[in-house]
Amino acid sequence: MTVSPFTADGVVADVHRPHTDPIGLVVLAHGAGGNRDAKILHAYADEFCGRGFVVARIDLPYRQRRPKGPPSPSTAPADRDGIRAAVASLRGEADGPLVVGGHSYGGRQVSMVIGEDGGGADLLLLSSYPLHPPGKPERARIEHLPDITVPTVVVHGSNDPFATTDEITEALTLIPAPTRLVEIDKGGHDLKPDRKPTAPEAADAVTALLAGEPS
Known part of the structure; x- marks a missing residue:
């Protein structure tokens, strides 16, 4: 595996490339408080690259503008455009299926791109999807889920305050495509990739859905 920086118009990423011919491309976006160096993105990148995928960890546009701080709702459309730009710039890195996903905020924005x-994408990977703000289940972020028509994997910690397992399971029924839930026992919103089998189990689910195996 090699890792190298990638820049293009509006795109900043680190790209992991396997030593063998790649079997597909994975593009991953970070959560609201992080950047492309987030521990969870590194874990996914190492796991997927080890299985033959080219993996790009991208910085969303708001993070390119400033190194710290959360995103603003007013700039979320620009972040979605940044995801589109990253996919367009990186697609030539590998033939085969395209997996697009992200952690928390990044995953939500990716899911909205795919819904729009x-x-x-051939598959959507949502890591700790922030279904609702902690303690506010009435503010569920589900409006666009019926518009997602690609197979979807959700990696969810059983102790995540942004959704219970029952809530995320119910939300997945709104997606009119094959879905698979990977529950990380006693995992929080960060999914503890250094202590839990988060990345291997996520990759198992992704490869199974790409192969058309039933949920």
């Missing part, structure tokens, strides 16, 4: 126009 498909994003060119």
